[in-house]
Amino acid sequence: MLEGVQMNRATRATLTVIVVLAAVAAVGLWTTGERLGSRETAEGGTSAIEATVTPGITLRAGAARRFEASGLGVSDAFPAVDVFDSEGQAFNTSRLKGRYTVLVSGCLT
Amino acid sequence: MFRDYAPKGVQFYYLYKSLAHWGDWGYVGPVTLQERLLHIQEAKRVLGTKIDWLSDTMSNDLKHAIGDASNSEYILDPHGTIVRIRVWSDPEALREDLRALVGPVDHPTTVADLGMKIEPPPSEAPTGIVPRVDLKGAFHPLVAQAQVEKRRHPFYAKLRAAAQNELLTTGKGQLYLGYFLDPIYDVHWNNEAAPVSYEVTGPTAVSISPAKGRGPVVDAPADSDPREFLLNVDRGRSTEPIGITLHYYACTDRWCIPVSQEYVISWQIDRDSGTQFGREIDPRMLEKYPR
Numbered sequence: 518m519l520e521g522v523q524m525n526r527a528t529r530a531t532l533t534v535i536v537v538l539a540a541v542a543a544v545g546l547w548t549t550g551e552r553l554g555s556r557e558t559a560e561g562g563t564s565a566i567e568a569t570v571t572p573g574i575t576l577r578a579g580a581a582r583r584f585e586a587s588g589l590g591v592s593d594a595f596p597a598v599d600v601f602d603s604e605g606q607a608f609n610t611s612r613l614k615g616r617y618t619v620l621v622s623g624c625l626t
Numbered sequence: 627m628f629r630d631y632a633p634k635g636v637q638f639y640y641l642y643k644s645l646a647h648w649g650d651w652g653y654v655g656p657v658t659l660q661e662r663l664l665h666i667q668e669a670k671r672v673l674g675t676k677i678d679w680l681s682d683t684m685s686n687d688l689k690h691a692i693g694d695a696s697n698s699e700y701i702l703d704p705h706g707t708i709v710r711i712r713v714w715s716d717p718e719a720l721r722e723d724l725r726a727l728v729g730p731v732d733h734p735t736t737v738a739d740l741g742m743k744i745e746p747p748p749s750e751a752p753t754g755i756v757p758r759v760d761l762k763g764a765f766h767p768l769v770a771q772a773q774v775e776k777r778r779h780p781f782y783a784k785l786r787a788a789a790q791n792e793l794l795t796t797g798k799g800q801l802y803l804g805y806f807l808d809p810i811y812d813v814h815w816n817n818e819a820a821p822v823s824y825e826v827t828g829p830t831a832v833s834i835s836p837a838k839g840r841g842p843v844v845d846a847p848a849d850s851d852p853r854e855f856l857l858n859v860d861r862g863r864s865t866e867p868i869g870i871t872l873h874y875y876a877c878t879d880r881w882c883i884p885v886s887q888e889y890v891i892s893w894q895i896d897r898d899s900g901t902q903f904g905r906e907i908d909p910r911m912l913e914k915y916p917r
Contacts, residue, residue, distance in 0.1 A: 589692060593708050595700065596691040600641075603666045603679040605659065610680075610688065611706065613639070617728055618702040619627075621715045622641040622688075622695065625669050626650035626900070 595620075627717065628677050629740070630731040631724050638677045642666050643689045646696045646900045648767070651747040652850070654784040654806045655899055657772035659684055661781075664810045672745045686898045694897070701727065749850075750807075750878075751814030756844055756851035764791040765802055765906045769896040770870075773888040782813045782876035783822075785889045786852075786899075788906050793859055794893060801834070801857040801891075804902075805841075805872060807850050815853075816877035817844040822853040828868035833860040848877070867892045 589596070597611035613620070628638045642665060645655050656662040659681070666679045682688045692698055693713070701710035701723055710723045721734065765788040772781055786804040793799030805822055807813055815822070822841035826834050834857055841853040853874075870889045875882050901908045 589708060589711060591708055591711060595702050595706055595708055596688070598688045598691050600683060600688050601659065601663070601681040603642075603663065603670075603681065605663050605681075608680055613637075613702055614704060614706040616704050617636045617724075618700075618706075619631075619636060619638045619720065619724075620641055620700045620702070621639075622643050622692065622698050623715075624643050624645050624696075625653045625665055625672070626645045626647040 627721060627724065627735070628675075629735045631728060634728050634731075636724065636728060640669075640675070640677050640679045641682065641688060642669065642679050643682045643696075644686055644898045644900065647903045648786055648900050649806060649852070649902050652749075652753075652806075652809045653747065654786070654808050656684075657774055657781050657784065661808075661810065668747075668810060672747065674742055674745065689898065703727075748809040748812060750809065750812050751848040751850040752846065753849065753851050755846045755849040756842060756853070758852070759802065759804075759854035759856055761788075761802060761856075761905050763800075765789065765800075766791065766794060767896045767899045767901065767906055769892040769894045769899075771890045771892070773890065776888055779876065779883065779885050779887075780811060781808065781887055782811045782885060783807050783853075783872065783874055783887075785870060785872060786902065787870075787889070787891045788902075789859075789893065791907075793861070794895070797862050797864075798860045799858075801859045803855045803857065803870065805853045805874070807852075809850075811876070813876045813878055814848045814850045815844070816848055816875055816882050817846060819875035819877065819882055820873075822872065822874045824855065824873070825871045826857070826868055827871075828861075829864050829866045831862055832864050832866070832868065834858070834868070861893070865893055 595610060595613060597609055599607060599609050602608045632638060642662065645653060648655055653665070653668075656665055662681050662684065666681055669675075669679070680688075692700075695713045697715045699710075699712045699715040699720060700708055701720070703709045709727065710720075712719070725731075768787040768789050770785050770787040772785070774781070783805045784807075786802070786806060788802040788804075790799035790801070793801060803824060805824075807815065821843060824839055826837045828834060836857065839855050839857075841855075867890050870891060871886060872889070873884070873886045876885050877883075
C-alpha cells in the first residue's frame with residue numbers, strides 16, 4: 518500500500534484509474550475465464566509474492582495469514598451463514614448444495 | 627465461465643461484501659442493508675453481469691467467516707464441501723478446475739463473445755473543484771456508526787472518519803472527517819445553499835479543535851467533491867466515543883432539503899471499511915504500526 522507516502526492529485530488519479538481498471542478486468546475476466554492479473558499488488562502496494570494457499574496459487578503473506586486464520590480449507594464444509602439474496606430475502610449459505618457451486622467475493626470498489 | 631458452465635448445472639454466485647476502497651468511483655460504504663442491496667443493483671448495471679448475487683449482512687458475518695479476503699473464490703461440491711479455495715480469484719485456474727470437476731466445453735466463451743459494455747458510475751455534478759485535504763502521516767479508518775434509527779432522511783452524505791496513528795497510540799493527534807455524497811442517491815452539493823457544517827460532542831476530558839466547523843464557500847454552483855476537515859484531538863486516556871452531527875443540504879435539480887444526521891465514532895480501527903486508496907492504512911497491514 519502507499520500509506521505514509523504523500524501523493525499529488527495527479528498521481529492519486531492515475532492510481533485510481535489503475536485500480537478501477539483492475540477491478541473491471543477482474544469481474545469481466547472472471548466471467549469469461551480469461552487470465553486475471555493479481556489485484557493484490559494494487560491493494561497491497563507490493564508485488565512481493567510470499568505465500569501459497571493452494572498449489573499454484575500464491576499471495577501476500579499478510580492476506581494469506583488472515584485467510585488461513587479463517588480455518589477454511591479443501592474438504593471443509595462451507596460456513597453456514599445467514600446472508601441475503603439480491604432482493605433482500607434471507608438466504609443461508611448451507612443451501613449451496615445439490616450441484617457444483619462457484620462463489621467469488623467482491624464489491625463495487 | 628458462467629455462460630459455459632451454468633448450462634452444465636453449475637451455479638454461480640457473487641458475494642457482495644463491504645467496500646475494499648472507500649470513495650473509488652465515488653462509491654461509499656452503505657449504512658443500511660437496503661443501501662447495500664442498491665450497491666448490488668448498481669454492480670449489475672455497471673458490470674452487466676447475469677450472475678446471481680448474495681449480500682453479506684451489515685455486520686459482515688460472511689466476510690469474517692471466510693477470512694476477510696477481498697476477492698476470494700470457492701468451488702463447492704454438491705454436498706456443500708469446499709473442493710477449491712483461493713484467496714484471490716483466478717479465472718484461468720477456475721476454468722481448469724471446472725474442466726476437471728464438471729468436464730470440458732467445446733467452445734469456451736471469450737471476452738469478445740460477451741460484448742461486455744462497462745457502464746460508467748453515476749455523475750451527478752462536477753468533481754475536482756474543492757481541493758482535497760492533505761493527510762500527512764499514517765491514518766487509520768475508525769468505526770463510525772451512523773445513527774440510522776434517528777434518521778428522517780436517507781444518509782445522502784456518508785462520514786468517513788480516520789485517525790492519525792499517533793492519536794490512537796498516544797491519545798494526541800489529528801482526526802480526519804470526510805463527508806462524501808453517496809452516488810446511489812443522485813444528489814449534489816448546491817453551493818447556493820449553506821455549506822456543510824459539523825459539531826463534535828464528547829467527554830469533557832477530550833479536547834477537540836475545532837469542535838465546530840463549516841465547509842468552504844464554493845464558487846461553482848454545484849459539485850460532488852467530498853467536504854473534508856482535519857481536527858486536532860487530545861483525548862488523553864479517554865476511550866469514550868465522540869458524537870458527530872453533520873448538517874447539510876441534499877440537493878437534486880428539482881429539490882433541496884436540509885438534513886442533520888448523527889454518527890458515533892469509536893477509537894477503534896474499522897477493519898471492515900476498506901481504505902481510501904493511497905490515503906489511509908489498509909487495516910490488513912496493521913502489523914507495521916505500533917499499537
